[in-house]
Amino acid sequence: MSIQEIQDEIVSEFEILGDDRESTIFYIMEIGNNLEAFPEEEQKEENIIKGCQSKVWLIADEKDGKIHFQADSNTDITKGLIYLLIRVLNDRKPEEIIQADLDFIQKIGMGGIIGSQRSNGLAAMIKQMKLYALAFQTKLNASNGN
Amino acid sequence: MKFDINEIRGLFPVLHQEVHGKPLIYFDNAATTQKPKAVLDALMKYYEHDNSNIHRGAHALADRATQYYENTRETVREFINAKESAEIIFTKGTTESINLVAQTFGRKFIGQGDEIIISTMEHHSNIVPWQMLCEEKGAVLKVIPIHDNGELDYGEFEKLLSPKTKLVSIVHASNALGTINPVKRIIEAAHAVGAKVLLDGAQSSSHLEIDVQDLDCDFLALSAHKIYGPTGLGVLYGKREVLEAMPPFLGGGEMIKEVTFEKTTYNDIPFKFEAGTPNIADVIAFKEALDFIKSLGKPVIKAHEDELLTYSNELLKEVKGFIPVGTAADKVSVLSFNINGMHPFDVGQMLDARGIAVRTGHHCTQPLMKRFGIEGTVRASFSVYNTKSEIEQLAEGVARIAKIKNK
Numbered sequence: 001m002s003i004q005e006i007q008d009e010i011v012s013e014f015e016i017l018g019d020d021r022e023s024t025i026f027y028i029m030e031i032g033n034n035l036e037a038f039p040e041e042e043q044k045e046e047n048i049i050k051g052c053q054s055k056v057w058l059i060a061d062e063k064d065g066k067i068h069f070q071a072d073s074n075t076d077i078t079k080g081l082i083y084l085l086i087r088v089l090n091d092r093k094p095e096e097i098i099q100a101d102l103d104f105i106q107k108i109g110m111g112g113i114i115g116s117q118r119s120n121g122l123a124a125m126i127k128q129m130k131l132y133a134l135a136f137q138t139k140l141n142a143s144n145g146n
Numbered sequence: 147m148k149f150d151i152n153e154i155r156g157l158f159p160v161l162h163q164e165v166h167g168k169p170l171i172y173f174d175n176a177a178t179t180q181k182p183k184a185v186l187d188a189l190m191k192y193y194e195h196d197n198s199n200i201h202r203g204a205h206a207l208a209d210r211a212t213q214y215y216e217n218t219r220e221t222v223r224e225f226i227n228a229k230e231s232a233e234i235i236f237t238k239g240t241t242e243s244i245n246l247v248a249q250t251f252g253r254k255f256i257g258q259g260d261e262i263i264i265s266t267m268e269h270h271s272n273i274v275p276w277q278m279l280c281e282e283k284g285a286v287l288k289v290i291p292i293h294d295n296g297e298l299d300y301g302e303f304e305k306l307l308s309p310k311t312k313l314v315s316i317v318h319a320s321n322a323l324g325t326i327n328p329v330k331r332i333i334e335a336a337h338a339v340g341a342k343v344l345l346d347g348a349q350s351s352s353h354l355e356i357d358v359q360d361l362d363c364d365f366l367a368l369s370a371h372k373i374y375g376p377t378g379l380g381v382l383y384g385k386r387e388v389l390e391a392m393p394p395f396l397g398g399g400e401m402i403k404e405v406t407f408e409k410t411t412y413n414d415i416p417f418k419f420e421a422g423t424p425n426i427a428d429v430i431a432f433k434e435a436l437d438f439i440k441s442l443g444k445p446v447i448k449a450h451e452d453e454l455l456t457y458s459n460e461l462l463k464e465v466k467g468f469i470p471v472g473t474a475a476d477k478v479s480v481l482s483f484n485i486n487g488m489h490p491f492d493v494g495q496m497l498d499a500r501g502i503a504v505r506t507g508h509h510c511t512q513p514l515m516k517r518f519g520i521e522g523t524v525r526a527s528f529s530v531y532n533t534k535s536e537i538e539q540l541a542e543g544v545a546r547i548a549k550i551k552n553k
Contacts, residue, residue, distance in 0.1 A: 019167075029492065074521075075492050076488065076489065076492050077492045077495060
């Protein structure tokens with residue numbers, strides 16, 4: 001599925017939840033459990049995303065020109081949020097990630113659900129994922145050039 | 147005024163609203179209390195009728211504004227039973243009050259090798275100004291430990307006291323735990339070694355009767371916005387002889403007697419410490435907040451809040467996974483807790499979905515959180531306008547949330 005198709009899928013999942021704020025938050029917490037197990041030794045300072053109120057660790061790896069993300073957090077809501085981002089952006093080419101317009105966040109009204117502090121954190125997570133993509137793109141281009 | 151919860155709630159316009167489609171339950175009172183309509187009306191009235199710069203104005207409006215401003219000073223004097231209103235200095239809050247003492251009293255009277263004693267449960271605003279001073283002067287900061295229930299280790303405090311102790315700066319009631327400290331004893335013991343005492347009254351002033359003459363504290367700091375008054379306003383009380391011995395804090399208008407380019411002489415207290423145009427409107431409106439408290443009486447307010455705290459403990463102790471933080475025998479109405487397996491931030495956000503406003507995190511007391519080996523807590527703090535039914539809804543919400551991780 002394309003980035004857009006997955007985003008649309010997420011939007012329709014949230015539509016089913018309706019306006020009930022509590023159920024929506026429970027749902028976000030629940031889906032965080034789908035995150036791939038995060039290696040404990042990677043829970044270190046240098047992998048922490050700056051700008052998040054709660055702790056978020058993010059690492060990325062490249063295989064066959066695609067980027068694989070792994071992440072973890074010390075809060076369940078944040079785990080749910082990062083899971084959504086990973087679901088949309090994982091195992092894609094760097095340029096796809098860099099160019100991705102993550103409109104699902106606005107479409108599901110995430111800002112209103114999670115509040116301003118966490119919205120800033122979410123923006124920091126996206127930025128960090130795109131920075132990883134940019135770094136890998138530069139690296140891939142350089143090795144192709146060789 | 148008789149204690150009628152509906153009548154009291156009627157005085158606070160902000161309470162009557164829905165949040166996320168649910169009636170607002172405001173349990174973030176230790177951060178800031180809501181304001182009675184009389185305070186809001188006084189603000190409006192000042193700007194509509196009396197707005198003018200105070201002191202030295204040769205016209206009717208300036209006279210009126212000055213009179214109202216000084217009326218509040220007198221009301222604050224009465225509120226804490228200071229000897230005279232000149233001992234009441236308006237600041238922008240507890241933080242500024244403490245910094246004022248650090249930067250004036252501290253810089254003049256605390257030197258190399260001198261000791262300042264604080265406690266483990268201090269707010270950052272009663273830690274950092276002293277660290278800054280110690281760094282500058284080569285003085286030493288000593289910290290009173292606490293017991294596991296959040297009570298001060300008084301025995302250890304006595305051991306820390308010595309002729310080197312120049313100042314004890316201690317919180318009257320803890321913002322993160324609710325613990326009420328035995329301040330009268332502390333002040334007596336500190337005075338016995340010749341130390342001055344600053345009392346951080348930010349949390350206690352809305353709940354406990356404070357009589358600075360009876361307590362004999364040298365300084366008291368408090369914030370208007372935590373006692374139903376406007377934001378951006380605080381009070382520093384100091385004993386006359388201490389305030390007079392201190393150099394000024396900020397230089398500027400109002401705080402001078404005479405200025406020449408060669409030398410400036412300073413005004414008398416309290417004006418010596420109120421440089422520039424003060425927060426006139428908020429000072430004037432603050433009187434209404436104090437009058438509101440007086441109309442009920444603090445013992446009546448405290449009794450109601452105690453009832454809410456006891457009830458919340460009763461209901462929540464039944465919740466599987468509920469971990470109270472701070473269980474001192476003597477507390478103001480602060481309920482700090484964690485849920486086993488959950489981050490306080492998540493709990494707070496889920497309570498918010500139910501219209502329940504609580505605070506989560508370290509509550510500006512990181513060393514205290516470290517003492518308990520936790521990152522933070524969920525803090526529900528109760529005020530005069532909260533109800534038992536609101537406590538029941540809190541307990542119901544917490545129970546539902548706790549179930550996620552504590553089946």
